[in-house]
Amino acid sequence: VSTPTTFPRGLRGAGLAAGIKASGAPDLGLVVADAPAPAAALFTTNQLLGAHVPVCREHLAATGGQVRALVVNSGNANCSTGAAGLAANREVCAVLAAQLGAAPEEVLFLSTGVIGAPLPTERVTAALPALLDAARRDGLDDFAHAILTTDTRTKVTGGEHVVGVAKGSGMIHPDLATMFGFLFTDAALPGDARGLLARVNARSFQRTTVDGDTSPNDTVLLWGTGAADVEVAADLERAAVHLAREIARDGEGASRLVTVRVEGAPDEEAAARVARVIATSPLTKTAVAGRDPNWGRILAAAGRAGVAFDAEAARVWVGPATVYEAGTPRLEAEDAAHAHLEVEDEVLLGIDLAAGDGSADCWTCDLTAEYVRINADYRT
């Protein structure tokens, strides 16, 4: 996995500052295809939905998943904005479609940022001609910058045929929404593109958590131009996993990327469930912040995940050191485990449930006082 600088063949993109963010930072991104190309999307399961979620669903249904252009703004989630928010989303799609000579339904317009503020629609539509004019194969970095909110860095990965771009540093940011994951490819998508995306997502974005909160705007999009005759399923999963890890690494206030590995579960799904509970536990996450190889918290979090196992038979390790087995702690391993947490930027917490052959990784970050400061002080 490297960091590509261009979009796959058939796609061009750009990003610029449209004046949505008060800071003047880039806040509007575009990816446009030479011709409509197949796409599939997954949206948040939250009952509260950003305006883009129902409109994107309508558009994808109307075109059978053929997408000509993707517009993304940051700085405003267009969420809890009522009927005006839906109309604003549709207006942006229609204006860009007219410029492209496309149908409005061939445009998807996604939003991320503050909840409850009206979208400054005119600023968006006014910027569209310049954005379209700027779109280039190597506009990837500009696009990646334009979609960030409280992220501290862009998240881009892939290669010649698969390019992944993401944003997100909390499932919900302080009044901000959200995680976006974009997978662009010049391969042709299979008939069941959504099924492929669902499989990829289940092992990547679905396994990342910063704070356990699911935003109203979360969206993952797969889009393939078919310009190249290549097989990219494995590349897509690799790219998505990389982005999912980057989101956890860039979690609010994070000082450590944490991989939670569960082995010996009844099956992969059970392993992922246990890993997710451990990765969401505030006590596990504060222990990592304190560089504390706290096997008791890992074991106790695993124990409340709803998966049956015998705690006496389980084994817990932190980095290279087994800190619990045969029902009791291995005190002699604590120094090595502590050193792992102290020294490494990426740390590993593992547990073998001794209850089957299923295994899964999840990714999270440590929970620091800085996370609380970011989220407590945001509006006051």
Added chain:
Amino acid sequence: VSTPTTFPRGLRGAGLAAGIKASGAPDLGLVVADAPAPAAALFTTNQLLGAHVPVCREHLAATGGQVRALVVNSGNANCSTGAAGLAANREVCAVLAAQLGAAPEEVLFLSTGVIGAPLPTERVTAALPALLDAARRDGLDDFAHAILTTDTRTKVTGGEHVVGVAKGSGMIHPDLATMFGFLFTDAALPGDARGLLARVNARSFQRTTVDGDTSPNDTVLLWGTGAADVEVAADLERAAVHLAREIARDGEGASRLVTVRVEGAPDEEAAARVARVIATSPLTKTAVAGRDPNWGRILAAAGRAGVAFDAEAARVWVGPATVYEAGTPRLEAEDAAHAHLEVEDEVLLGIDLAAGDGSADCWTCDLTAEYVRINADYRT
């Protein structure tokens, strides 16, 4: 609800320092009945179990729920201690039973404190004669002190016929386990004492969360001597609710007791589920720490609880102020909501889902940088 100073008729208690805690603070408590009396208990659902959980279950099954004495130590959870931990629990029961002329199965011995350290059994058994000798009707405060771990204060409530005592300030403490709730009464328990306790628990301890972590030692016990001919079901629920709120108020690092009130849910169970998700959300809890009437986080947390509702029809309030309705924020109410969070020690976050008649309260505390410090710095 007042603070009683004596146990109900038929019960006596005491507490002292047995040397389990390095600090020299009280760490061993006793409640003894004049004769075996009916009791019912609920235990943690965690797969990891403190040694007392299986032994208490055995003893209650063996006696049909007749209990003569309850011993509780703090400072050591006797958890992840293997076969030696089970043997230690049984030994303490047997030694006290011999002094009482009772069967070992008529004694329950509960532990809370550090996970993974061997119980200093001899210190416990050595202290039992003095403890038994000290047991008095007015030993309630001594007992309440002896069971604390990181709690900052005792938790006692009730009146003449019902006395409740609890401990806990996190579902799991830093390496410490746990929440205990004791309900003592001189009323006679009904045949289905466990059913009564389950109903009381569902509306009290079950609705409190500090950090969403469930400990391996959580125990709620109801014990009735039958010395008085009174009806106490309502008093039991009142006492349990009071204690549940006290646990949240004394949550690690807490500066606010938070009541989360959900109305308009399909039924009470759905309301409680939504309330629990809001009360567990780190973003809701950090917002309270920042005195931020953040309706977006409340609404988004409600939206991921798995209960269907129309976010456009929902209403959110903070204290006296409706901050969201008809799909959009009420900005003019933010000052009043902010003032409520700023001024009150007990704050209210409410949401009406407009999806039925079910309502429920849950209790939690704010998530402060102090919580992270307590849990990150505990062992390092």
